[in-house]
Amino acid sequence: MRVAENLNAALHGLLDDDPAAYVLGEDVLDPYGGAFKITRGLSTRFPGRVITTPISEGALTGVAAGLALAGNTAVAEIMFGDFATLAFDQLCNFAAKSVSMYGSRLPLRMIVRCPTGGGRGYGPTHSQSLQKHFVGVPGLALYEMSPFHDNREVLAAMVERGEPCLFFEDKVLYTRPAGQAGPLLRVRRDGDLAVVEPVVPELADRPDCVIVAPGGTAHRAMEAMRSLLLEEEIACRLLVPSRLYPLDAEALLPHLGRVVLVAEESAPGGAWGAEVAHQVHQRAWERLRGPVRLVCSRASVIPTAAHLEREVLVSAPAIHRAVREAVRRAAQEAPRG
Amino acid sequence: MTETMTGAAAEAVTGAAAGSAAPGTAGPAEAPAGPALSRLADDDLDLLLLIRHFELTLLRLYGRGELNGTTHTCLGQEYVPVALRPLLGPGDFVLSNHRGHGHYLARFGDAHGLLAEIMGREGAVCGGVGGSQHIHRDRYLSTGVQGESLPVAAGVALHLRRAEPGALACVYIGDGTWGEGAVYEALNLAALWDLPLLVVVENNGIAQSTPTGAHLAGSIAGRAAAFGIDHHPVVSADVNEIRPALAPLVARVREGRPLVAEFRTHRLGPHSKGDDTRPPAQVRAARAHDWYARYAHDHPGHLHPADERVRARVEEIAAEVAARPPSRWSPCA
Numbered sequence: 167m168r169v170a171e172n173l174n175a176a177l178h179g180l181l182d183d184d185p186a187a188y189v190l191g192e193d194v195l196d197p198y199g200g201a202f203k204i205t206r207g208l209s210t211r212f213p214g215r216v217i218t219t220p221i222s223e224g225a226l227t228g229v230a231a232g233l234a235l236a237g238n239t240a241v242a243e244i245m246f247g248d249f250a251t252l253a254f255d256q257l258c259n260f261a262a263k264s265v266s267m268y269g270s271r272l273p274l275r276m277i278v279r280c281p282t283g284g285g286r287g288y289g290p291t292h293s294q295s296l297q298k299h300f301v302g303v304p305g306l307a308l309y310e311m312s313p314f315h316d317n318r319e320v321l322a323a324m325v326e327r328g329e330p331c332l333f334f335e336d337k338v339l340y341t342r343p344a345g346q347a348g349p350l351l352r353v354r355r356d357g358d359l360a361v362v363e364p365v366v367p368e369l370a371d372r373p374d375c376v377i378v379a380p381g382g383t384a385h386r387a388m389e390a391m392r393s394l395l396l397e398e399e400i401a402c403r404l405l406v407p408s409r410l411y412p413l414d415a416e417a418l419l420p421h422l423g424r425v426v427l428v429a430e431e432s433a434p435g436g437a438w439g440a441e442v443a444h445q446v447h448q449r450a451w452e453r454l455r456g457p458v459r460l461v462c463s464r465a466s467v468i469p470t471a472a473h474l475e476r477e478v479l480v481s482a483p484a485i486h487r488a489v490r491e492a493v494r495r496a497a498q499e500a501p502r503g
Numbered sequence: 504m505t506e507t508m509t510g511a512a513a514e515a516v517t518g519a520a521a522g523s524a525a526p527g528t529a530g531p532a533e534a535p536a537g538p539a540l541s542r543l544a545d546d547d548l549d550l551l552l553l554i555r556h557f558e559l560t561l562l563r564l565y566g567r568g569e570l571n572g573t574t575h576t577c578l579g580q581e582y583v584p585v586a587l588r589p590l591l592g593p594g595d596f597v598l599s600n601h602r603g604h605g606h607y608l609a610r611f612g613d614a615h616g617l618l619a620e621i622m623g624r625e626g627a628v629c630g631g632v633g634g635s636q637h638i639h640r641d642r643y644l645s646t647g648v649q650g651e652s653l654p655v656a657a658g659v660a661l662h663l664r665r666a667e668p669g670a671l672a673c674v675y676i677g678d679g680t681w682g683e684g685a686v687y688e689a690l691n692l693a694a695l696w697d698l699p700l701l702v703v704v705e706n707n708g709i710a711q712s713t714p715t716g717a718h719l720a721g722s723i724a725g726r727a728a729a730f731g732i733d734h735h736p737v738v739s740a741d742v743n744e745i746r747p748a749l750a751p752l753v754a755r756v757r758e759g760r761p762l763v764a765e766f767r768t769h770r771l772g773p774h775s776k777g778d779d780t781r782p783p784a785q786v787r788a789a790r791a792h793d794w795y796a797r798y799a800h801d802h803p804g805h806l807h808p809a810d811e812r813v814r815a816r817v818e819e820i821a822a823e824v825a826a827r828p829p830s831r832w833s834p835c836a
Contacts (some may be wrong), residue, residue: 232658269630
């Protein structure tokens, strides 16, 4: 099953299980079924609870908040995550505040889906990974779709939180198979965390480098893991959390080694990886051979032409090089403490 | 915005500095403007006075440095939520804004809880976290960002239309709010989806310090018309006139016909604390429209005893709330 089908099935399941659940967004009705077809079939099966909206990201997010305020579960789709900027006030100043600024907790069951990221030639305003702009807002949780997390579970976790959640969905991931780690690697789950390791147990147990990546970057990280293994004899472990913020850093700790690297598609500067690095430094500094390394896309707009876009976005070779460099540097440094 | 404040703002509104005979009157200089007001029901008058004295008390407390932060009083606009009060039921949602004390008091009559909220004292409606402009209680919610509440109200109205037909969402906005794009996105949805949405506009002719003529092209009526939404202008400050005229229109809102009810009103006080830069003549003109001064002129025998009684009650409330221990809260996000 492809990830898009898994997500579509998850939305069917959510609407089926919860008679007070709504899905709304632009062009989400059948036969169109959303720009990325994630809402396909929903409006036919649940007429009246799947609502198409005008091109009004701010308002549709506000409507989702209003539905949640009145006790419903609301899932809003922002057609391209780039347009979540138009909903920032509703997310940051209304929904995230409302759960906590009235003295006692006011639960809001609200998910805002954001198809995210590049690699499909949509150009500078339809390809960004804007997760970092939403990091650190109390009362606003960030999740990212991953090939290793069943979306029905993830949706349930977001609903269960009772606060507005942004769900970042890497667009390239939609067409990938769900749940598979590919050659040489295997995946296991430790709670919320997906752990990807070499199939060979000796390599899995003592990785040279631990990579932390959100779901959308996982395939590039795994491609790098394979080339590192084959070309450099460097073994890596990949950690993919479903919830990006607030980050459960404690859950990472048992899986960390002496070299840690965060890979993500965001432009550099105040990125999610910096938050991960800080959390890891606070808890595991003495175990590290050096500071957590960050691998991002380049500090650039995202071009449309495929050959130019490839130059900008974080890639498997970039992760490969960064891991190799980090492992070499660590080998040169004296062990800490 | 920074403001400095003395008791002058409160005095400017009450006219006390000008040496008027009765504290809380509009001052001796201006003859009341507008036609004679009809005699109010006792409970309406009491509620109007409760809001008036609540707001005056706030300004005095600020003047004495006893309140933290800022506040926006609705002096001069008290009759708007009072006129609406019996037209709204407990099943209706009310979304209020930064100038919302009157809206809250008209719904709950709870001066203790609101003052405790503003003063950060025990018994505060929201633990002292929200303060003057962020209040939530049952189906009442206020928030401080202009225009933001309209899409939320549309979402609430969508819920009501489906799950609780006959109930409505009422959202209070000002003339200045019409500068926000969120207003138009929400009006579009309200009309498209036949939402039971009542938009109450308190057009007091000024957005903070900017006169309506400098921030609003065309008219609010024209903007409502652009969406095919009914617009009802309210020029009167007479609760007994406003209410029956609005009643059938509010009933139509409940059937899914959204309405913009525009009250042309007057803000007597500063935007927040002591930041009134209007020329004195403009302030005097606003005060000449004050329902309070007009009612004192038209019905002195009704007003003054009630005024004394309510003023004393609010003073008692203020003293009682001020003596309470600080509110307690632990961060819960």
